[in-house]
Amino acid sequence: MSEYSNRTSASSRGDSYDDIDPWFDKLAALDEADPHRAAVREEIIRMCVPLAENIARKFRGRGIDDDDLRQVACLGLLGAVDRFDPVHGTSFLSFAIPTIMGEVRRHFRDQSWAVRVPRGTKETHALIGPAIEKLAQRLGRMPRPSEIAAELGLDRVEVTQALVAGNAYRSDSLDAVFRDDDGERRNSTAARLGTEESSYGLIEDALAVRPMLEALPAEERQVLVWRFSESLSQAQIAERIGVSQMQVSRMLTRIFRQLRERALAEPEAENHAA
Template sequence: MTANAHSTSGSPRRRGDSYDNIEPWFDKLAGLEPDDPHRAQVREEIIGLCLPLADNIARRFAGRGVEHEDLYQVACLGLLGAVDRFDPQHGSSFLGYAVPTIMGEVRRHFRDHSWAVRVPRGVKETHLKVGGAVESLTHRLGRVPRPSEIAAELGIDRGEVTQALVAANAYRSDSLDTPAFTEDGDNHNPVLARVGAVDSAYGLLEDAITVRPLLEALPAQERQVLVWRFSEEASQSEIAARLGVSQMHVSRMLTRIFTTLREQALADPTPATDTVDHAPGTRAA
């Protein structure tokens, strides 16, 4: 049986989304011998009843770079595996077994097949967890969560979250020849138009190279304050509490650090000591 046998225009035929009475079907299936001709019919009936479950799970992963029809087919594969492996004798409900089984199949598809470029497996798995955490936190907080909040929700390092968010750009790659359209309807190719242009990121890289040794030369406490403020996103009041000082003291400390770094970064480099080239065979006086 294929998933489309119970679908219309790519959507499964719905008989209601309640699965309260699905276990008796499995009892009936278990009571039939493997060579019983009725066994295939009962299996088909179970699958047809549960196709809406596969569709619902596929829709939960919408908007992540994969077409719904593809996700639905993958979810149906997970459903077939759940139907064939479910054992009603274990006492658990089919729904409780099928949902994680189908979702696992969809997640594996994202991990193994939906990336336009090669991304480490661990990053792919973290990316899938981040997607669920972002959705949950957004509903809970009423806003898009910060990377530090996502990391706390998942119990992982903030750097892993950042890496997973950046890796999301690897889901799809657009062709340089893909046309785009202006508001007037004229088509052009903005990607090709930008090829060879000056990348502003180079300026950021130069700034980072310049500032890094200056940061390393700061006193340990000042470096720690910068880590708390910009890496851990702590407020000035939180930093003040950690140091046992006032918030105003922290504010002045940050101002002083920024001023020092700016002056050092913009200062003219110290001229190198002049050297004199001597002719071969001679020595300096």
């Protein structure tokens, strides 16, 4: 093994794999029963592990754990090493890269969907991304499903189904910690579930006040709309209805007092009626 280890350390510098092909000539020359064959195969795999890791890194951030990606890429590497035949005259690198990437893509296709989706729909979905990118550059806008279908030579319904199924591609873990726009780590999704939503209180207040507002005279309701919906000043409202700004201020004060009294008196009136 010392000869193989020395060759490995010498050939692992950088990302060059120019000297990997002669090792496959050695491997092919050894009989299946030769004990040196396993050692040569092991050294080939060791030299090419950085290649698999580099390919795995290209798929990071897509919803699958980094360690899982690395394992899948290494599995693709093993398949490439065992299936490569130098007799065909191609380099191992040109065979290994698409083999490893294909293994990783199959893992995404088969394992990363949140719900069960037919294989044909998954395969169509895998074609849609590159087609959208090409069409967007050509058209200067996002393409329609019919345009994507025409580009791929597929039925529009089939493409639409794949687009809809794409919503099932990934589900987030409740324990996943998310980052905000500044890259700061925030609470997990689970930690945020069940928290009080401030808007709920506003909805409750609006529902409680609505019947009281409807009971006001039309002129007073209009003043409230101008003041709080259209953000007019008291002087502008006064000009519209032909009174002074002070009169508008007194009118608003009177309206608020009446609404407050009705809101406080209503429960007592209901209890009295009961």
